[in-house]
Amino acid sequence: MPVFSGNTPGTSSRSQAMSDGDAASGFPSPSRDYFDGRIDLNRHLIRDITSTYVVRVAGESMTGTGISDGDELIVDRSLTPRDGSVVVAVLNGELIVRRLRLTGRGIVLAAENPDYEDISVSDPAELSVWGVVTRCLHHV
Amino acid sequence: MRSTEEPVPVAGSPAEAAAAGDTSKSAGFCTGTGAARPGPLQQLHRIALVDVNSFYVSCERAFDPALAGIPVVVLSNNDGCVVARSDEAKALGIKTGEPWFKLADAAPHLGLVQRSSNYELYGDLSSRVMELLGRYALWQEVYSIDESFLGLAGTAEELDTQGADIRAAVARHTGLPVCVGIGTTKTLAKFANRIAKQNKHLGGVCSLDTMDPEVVETIMSRVPVTGLWGVGAKLGKRLGALGIRSVADLKAADPALIRSRFSVTLQRTVLELNGTSCLPLEEERADRQQLIFSRSFSVPVTTAAEMRQVMSIYAQQAAARLEREGQQARVLTAYAGTSHFSQKAASFPSVTVRLQSPTSDPVVLTRAAVGALEDSILEGVPYTKAGVMLSGLSDAGAQPVFDEFVSAHEHRHIGELLGKVADKYGAASIGLGLAGLSSTKPDWTMSRKFFSPRYTTDWDELPVVRAR
Numbered sequence: 356m357p358v359f360s361g362n363t364p365g366t367s368s369r370s371q372a373m374s375d376g377d378a379a380s381g382f383p384s385p386s387r388d389y390f391d392g393r394i395d396l397n398r399h400l401i402r403d404i405t406s407t408y409v410v411r412v413a414g415e416s417m418t419g420t421g422i423s424d425g426d427e428l429i430v431d432r433s434l435t436p437r438d439g440s441v442v443v444a445v446l447n448g449e450l451i452v453r454r455l456r457l458t459g460r461g462i463v464l465a466a467e468n469p470d471y472e473d474i475s476v477s478d479p480a481e482l483s484v485w486g487v488v489t490r491c492l493h494h495v
Numbered sequence: 496m497r498s499t500e501e502p503v504p505v506a507g508s509p510a511e512a513a514a515a516g517d518t519s520k521s522a523g524f525c526t527g528t529g530a531a532r533p534g535p536l537q538q539l540h541r542i543a544l545v546d547v548n549s550f551y552v553s554c555e556r557a558f559d560p561a562l563a564g565i566p567v568v569v570l571s572n573n574d575g576c577v578v579a580r581s582d583e584a585k586a587l588g589i590k591t592g593e594p595w596f597k598l599a600d601a602a603p604h605l606g607l608v609q610r611s612s613n614y615e616l617y618g619d620l621s622s623r624v625m626e627l628l629g630r631y632a633l634w635q636e637v638y639s640i641d642e643s644f645l646g647l648a649g650t651a652e653e654l655d656t657q658g659a660d661i662r663a664a665v666a667r668h669t670g671l672p673v674c675v676g677i678g679t680t681k682t683l684a685k686f687a688n689r690i691a692k693q694n695k696h697l698g699g700v701c702s703l704d705t706m707d708p709e710v711v712e713t714i715m716s717r718v719p720v721t722g723l724w725g726v727g728a729k730l731g732k733r734l735g736a737l738g739i740r741s742v743a744d745l746k747a748a749d750p751a752l753i754r755s756r757f758s759v760t761l762q763r764t765v766l767e768l769n770g771t772s773c774l775p776l777e778e779e780r781a782d783r784q785q786l787i788f789s790r791s792f793s794v795p796v797t798t799a800a801e802m803r804q805v806m807s808i809y810a811q812q813a814a815a816r817l818e819r820e821g822q823q824a825r826v827l828t829a830y831a832g833t834s835h836f837s838q839k840a841a842s843f844p845s846v847t848v849r850l851q852s853p854t855s856d857p858v859v860l861t862r863a864a865v866g867a868l869e870d871s872i873l874e875g876v877p878y879t880k881a882g883v884m885l886s887g888l889s890d891a892g893a894q895p896v897f898d899e900f901v902s903a904h905e906h907r908h909i910g911e912l913l914g915k916v917a918d919k920y921g922a923a924s925i926g927l928g929l930a931g932l933s934s935t936k937p938d939w940t941m942s943r944k945f946f947s948p949r950y951t952t953d954w955d956e957l958p959v960v961r962a963r
Binding site: 405 | 959
């Protein structure tokens with residue numbers, strides 16, 4: 356049974372628990388005790404489940420920082436973007452990933468690939484940062 | 496508890512109504528929006544109602560910025576009719592319940608964008624909002640998929656700040672806009688929420704303690720009584736015949752008269768408008784959109800094993816209710832919470848589960864409810880409340896009479912269904928368990944043509960960000 360919230364967006368670890376007849380009948384599965392120590396990626400990669408989302412990258416403009424076409428990014432919407440943060444920003448009704456640069460001459464959405472141009476944001480009111488990228492799940 | 500006073504149909508002032516009212520319950524009358532204002536440092540306990548503005552539409556917009564600022568509607572099961580509208584769609588005169596086929600031709604000219612109901616998305620975002628709200632509250636009552644009552648404490652000024660903080664946090668964590676209404680009772684919190692919603696300059700937060708009492712009185716005298724929680728058009732008409740037309744009229748009415756002419760429920764509304772809290776904090780409720788089964792415990796639940804039992808019982812009761820109503824649910828939310836007496840161990844887990852297909856099967860619902868909270872319950876933490884919410888409800892269609900001697904799977908004619916699907920889509924399209932499935936999405940139960948991706952619940956449908 357697919358499960359989609361709590362600590363496990365997009366993973367199937369909960370589905371194991373849910374298809375487990377033991378749980379439904381009220382008897383804790385004895386195997387649980389032995390598996391408490393297994394690494395839980397949700398615990399290590401997700402700071403706050405209420406504000407964390409996974410998005411998929413389309414395009415090459417960030418390859419210089421290790422973000423490739425088709426990679427998944429972990430995005431925390433509750434973090435405050437700073438100079439140098441890799442962010443998901445809203446531009447012309449579209450979500451784009453860029454590095455945020457707060458320069459003396461204004462805000463820049465910098466590309467990490469020489470084939471792409473930086474985007475200068477003339478009016479800060481036009482820019483909305485959707486979230487801050489915390490991890491890249493790169494396909495090797 | 497009938498008052499011994501003579502009924503006064505519409506009294507001139509709240510004080511008069513209080514004097515004429517049910518004396519056994521009038522102790523709290525002066526704590527409302529009347530003259531007795533709390534001092535600036537007085538610690539107040541208040542109720543907040545937080546709800547998401549145009550919830551379904553806002554969920555769609557959270558992942559598709561192109562939908563911002565344009566008219567958007569969300570359609571019901573099978574794309575039948577409008578169930579949610581953006582402000583821009585409301586401005587076009589589109590009504591809730593309007594059949595889509597009447598709008599479809601005009602939509603492109605109106606710039607109107609439509610979406611099918613994406614319960615997976617709404618359910619997940621609802622869970623996030625509820626869990627987040629719980630962190631700000633002394634206690635929490637999830638009222639519906641997009642509304643929650645919260646217990647707040649602080650000075651009048653602090654309550655204002657808390658309201659603004661809550662609003663900012665939900666926007667930051669989920670991208671969803673909420674309004675916060677704060678008052679001494681649920682009815683007043685709901686009314687304050689309405690004021691916040693209709694007066695944009697308030698910034699989405701309205702706390703009756705810091706509002707000018709004269710302004711509150713004026714608003715109450717202008718808002719028709721049907722603008723109140725639980726007062727429908729029919730009841731409004733009957734009240735109108737007694738000269739009770741505005742919220743202020745009802746507030747000033749004699750509670751005893753209201754009880755004798757109408758109901759205890761409406762009497763409670765009168766008392767609540769005057770600041771006496773009398774609506775219980777838990778109940779079983781159902782409407783066309785959702786069913787909630789939620790209770791507080793007299794003895795706290797402190798172990799995961801006990802919580803499994805609680806969830807199991809609630810899920811089965813909810814299932815029985817669905818069966819009675821001839822409905823099926825698509826999404827289940829299980830939640831629990833600690834009381835404000837144990838602030839050190841505050842925990843408000845809320846987990847939403849997508850059911851594989853719409854169901855009212857007690858076995859399926861129980862497993863979902865028990866499994867959903869399995870990893871979120873902290874051992875040793877005293878939980879004082881828990882609930883199960885079913886949403887994405889639809890009519891089950893023609894069902895045979897429930898027979899408890901027939902197994903759950905038999906009574907749903909699984910065999911017959913398998914045959915039909917196999918005939919139509921080929922033998923590999925369906926099977927029991929995982930057998931013979933050619934695709935992972937057996938979504939043959941509903942027509943949802945304008946379906947947005949399941950952004951947060953399906954690895955294959957994640958939001959796409961452009962690196963361009």
